[in-house]
Amino acid sequence: MRLVFLAHPAFLGLRSQDAYARMLMDGCAARGHQVELRSAQPRCWQWLRHTAWAKWGGYVDQYLLFPRQLKRQLKADPPDTLYVVCDQALGPWVPSVAQRPHVVHCHDLLALASALGEVPENPTRASGRLYQRCIRRGFAQARHFISISAHTRSELHRLGLRGRAAKTSVVVLNGLNHPYTPLPPAAADAVLQAAGLETPAAGWLLHVGGGQWYKNTAGVVALYGQLVRRLEAAGAPVPLLLMVSPTPGAAVRLQLQQLPAAGQVRWLHPVAPALLHALYARARALLFPSLAEGYGWPVAEALACGCPVVCTGVAPLTEVGGDAPLYLPRLPGPQALAAWAADAATAVAGLLNEAPEAAAHRRARGLARAAALQADNAIDRCLAVYEEVLRLEQPKCSPGATVAPGSRLPV
Missing domain, CATH: 3.40.50.2000 (Glycogen Phosphorylase B;)
Incomplete structure (x- = not known):
């Protein structure tokens, strides 16, 4: 063809x-x-890229110039x-x-x-x-x-x-558009160390997103805060939260200031696929409580790496994850954030404390699901x-x- x-x-x-x-x-x-x-080629956009008009230059390239170019090409096809x-x-x-x-x-x-x-x-x-x-x-x-x-x-x-x-x-x-698979700890650690990262004793929880409204960044931070309090109360070690996401806005920065002292959050962006692969491989779980998604790439990627997934139990995440993830209810709205985060933290704490046999079964279900998403x-x-x-x-x-x-x- x-x-x-x-x-x-x-x-x-x-x-x-x-x-x-x-x-x-x-x-x-x-x-x-x-x-x-x-x-479309960046003709007008290139001229205006350092100005407030760059977006509009891009629109001219995409919706005025390119259709004319395409029309000429169609005649020869x-x-x-x-x-x-x-x-x-x-x-x-x-x-x-x-x-x-x-x-x-x-x-x-x-x-x-x-x-x-x-x-x-x-x-x-x-x-x-x-x-x-x-x-x-x-x-x-x-x-x-x-x-x-x-x-x-x-x-x-x-x-x-x-x-x-x-x-x-x-x-x-x-x-999957990258060959995500489980990595031996030593191989993952070598990639992490080359990037200046080390796996802390308590490990880390991972969030991967672009910071858009539907990624529920505020929900991730609120959930983590409640989880830190729960783990501290139980005398359990507290994992780091790694956010593969753009720098947050003012509202989320205020949330970060209110986290318990034992809570640590680190932001990484952008991240190359090889480094993301290693992050998945060494994460204790992926936190992905989106309000909505078109697909949910990180769910499939994490499962392929053998990483447990915690995500919202709504379509299409349920289509992607199958029976492998721990599903959370969708955050009903900002007014319910504290109650939702407390319930979600309870569920995540349970996953982190799963018996080895249950954890192995969860990992196997995830790998089986990921095999169908190649x-x-x-x-x-x-x-x-x-x-x-x-x-x-x-x-x-x-x-x-x-x-x-x-x-x-x-x-």
């Missing part, structure tokens, strides 16, 4: 999206398919080309390829749900609501979708397509969808076929 991948521009620095697109492209190329990456839109957030590009064989990968609809007023924790300004409307209007013109979870697929149809049927709408759980599985399933889409669409996109602008191809 000839596959053209439309991906976020590199100048945006969207590491997870870049890794996802690279995983797809490398996997397809390794299987003998012809792949090409197309994306053979009709059997499949266009793979790597994220539904690239919706404004979809109309350019909507009348050709295409697939749109859907990651999460959190921004759209927020723009529609469904997420009180994340109110959206008028400009953001307009932006999401443009994105939705674009990707809604597509006919073929791959969602990274059943939850995302449900939200796609509820919020994005609003009941309109798609020709193809399947779920392919993400594959990149090869995801790539093979995506390729099967790509081939089916070409089979469905190719007869209608032959050189002699014509389709009126804005119309749908016949079923």
Whole structure:
């Protein structure tokens, strides 16, 4: 197959999206398919990168200049080309390829749900609501979708397509984009020491996130504070909390000042995959009590490393984790933070004190679940969808076929 991948521009620095697109492209190329990456170039953004107008320069590059470039390229593409839109957030590009064989990968609809007023924790300004409307209007013109979870697929149809049927709408759980596996302690420690880190006697708890509202950073710190108090009262050693996350805002910094003296929190960001691998391997548990997620990469990554996972018991985290994690209820709201953190700390303390046999069973369940989330599985399933889409669409996109602008191809 000839596959053209439309991906976020590199100048945006969207590491997870870049890794996802690279995983797809490398996997397809390794299987003998012809792949090409197309994306916006930082023309206006480069001129304005050190000014307050950089974001707007990026918008010009992405939504004014690139569609014109893509239109010229489409004229030279053979009709059997499949266009793979790597994220539904690239919706404004979809109309350019909507009348050709295409697939749109859907990651999460959190921004759209927020723009529609469904997420009180994340109110959206008028400009953001307009932006999401443009994105939705674009990707809604597509006919073929791959969602990274059943939850995302449900939200796609509820919020994005609003009941309109798609020709193809399947779920392919993400594959790991780094070879995460259990590491021997000595191997992990060598990586950590090279980064200036040492494993304390009481170990550490790990949180991995980008600091967005849905990562519940305040909840992680509150949970840790309650756990420290509980462990101190029991005379148990207190682990360090390692936050692989950007530097927190003022509200979380105030929380940190109020932690018990025995509590220690260290912030690391950014972290290379090899170091993150070692952090997972030596962590006593991953704390991941998100308010919402599109997928939840850290859950899969930690399980693959043999690290116990504590996360929220909501989709799609339950899809990713299966029966391996310790699930917590979702934080109902800021007013319930103290009570929620106390209950969550009780559950985490129980996990840290699990008998060796129970801990070994938990680890085995996690490794078994992670084995189903390998990149090869995801790539093979995506390729099967790509081939089916070409089979469905190719007869209608032959050189002699014509389709009126804005119309749908016949079923």
